[in-house]
Amino acid sequence: xxxKTLIATTLAAIIGLGAAPSMASDVFIDxxxxxxxxxxxxxxxxxxxxxxxxxxxxxxxxxxFGNGNTAAVGQEGLNNFxxxxxxxxxxxxxxxxxxxxxxxxxxxxxxxxVAAGVQVGNGCSADVTQSGGGNVAAFVQACP
Numbered sequence: 001x002x003x004k005t006l007i008a009t010t011l012a013a014i015i016g017l018g019a020a021p022s023m024a025s026d027v028f029i030d031x032x033x034x035x036x037x038x039x040x041x042x043x044x045x046x047x048x049x050x051x052x053x054x055x056x057x058x059x060x061x062x063x064x065f066g067n068g069n070t071a072a073v074g075q076e077g078l079n080n081f082x083x084x085x086x087x088x089x090x091x092x093x094x095x096x097x098x099x100x101x102x103x104x105x106x107x108x109x110x111x112x113x114v115a116a117g118v119q120v121g122n123g124c125s126a127d128v129t130q131s132g133g134g135n136v137a138a139f140v141q142a143c144p
Contacts, residue, residue: 074098
């Protein structure tokens, strides 16, 4: 292989590898307290999962299949659970949950859907399912 072709091929490979992280998916998890659990999976490019739990015995699962999806879970308190499931492209899901014994399930199957949340107090439950494209759902609950 001529030297110029080898150098050009090497440079193209290096530039291609340098561009890969911009298409890569990200996962951010911060957990404080004890007994907290977090998990999930991503298949696709440009997906982001952010989970931050403070308290005890909180659980969160985030699954993304597609490209450009964003899922965020907060959770402060005791025995809260959140599950986000996204299939498609450009979906956004968020959950808040402050207090204890909350359960939130956000399911998105399509493109460009937005599902929000926030539950305060004790024992709130939310189940949001979106299919198709361009759906927007928001909920705020203050349970006793």
